[in-house]
Amino acid sequence: MNTCLFCESKTSGYFQKWCPQCRALKHQILLWGDRIYEVVNSVMCRSEDKQNLKVKMEIKKEIENKEYNLRSKETKETPKKKD
Numbered sequence: 556m557n558t559c560l561f562c563e564s565k566t567s568g569y570f571q572k573w574c575p576q577c578r579a580l581k582h583q584i585l586l587w588g589d590r591i592y593e594v595v596n597s598v599m600c601r602s603e604d605k606q607n608l609k610v611k612m613e614i615k616k617e618i619e620n621k622e623y624n625l626r627s628k629e630t631k632e633t634p635k636k637k638d
């Protein structure tokens with residue numbers, strides 16, 4: 556038995572480079588192309604810190620919108636610009 560060349564932990568057959576799980580992954584990569592890397596990087600590679608940052612970035616937009624609305628309420632006397 557050989558060690559799988561991809562995961563380097565499981566064993567592959569004598570004449571095979573990859574273990575069955577990695578061979579199945581390779582098949583998915585062939586099916587999905589670059590989308591696989593996007594999904595893995597965006598979902599699997601995000602640490603807890605980065606997940607929190609991502610949440611803050613999403614909330615930041617809402618906070619900015621609320622602050623803008625509050626500011627525009629405070630300056631009601633001044634004429635508004637039309638969009």
Ligand SMILES: [Zn+2]
Nearest residue numbers: 559562574577
């Ligand atoms: Zn493997």
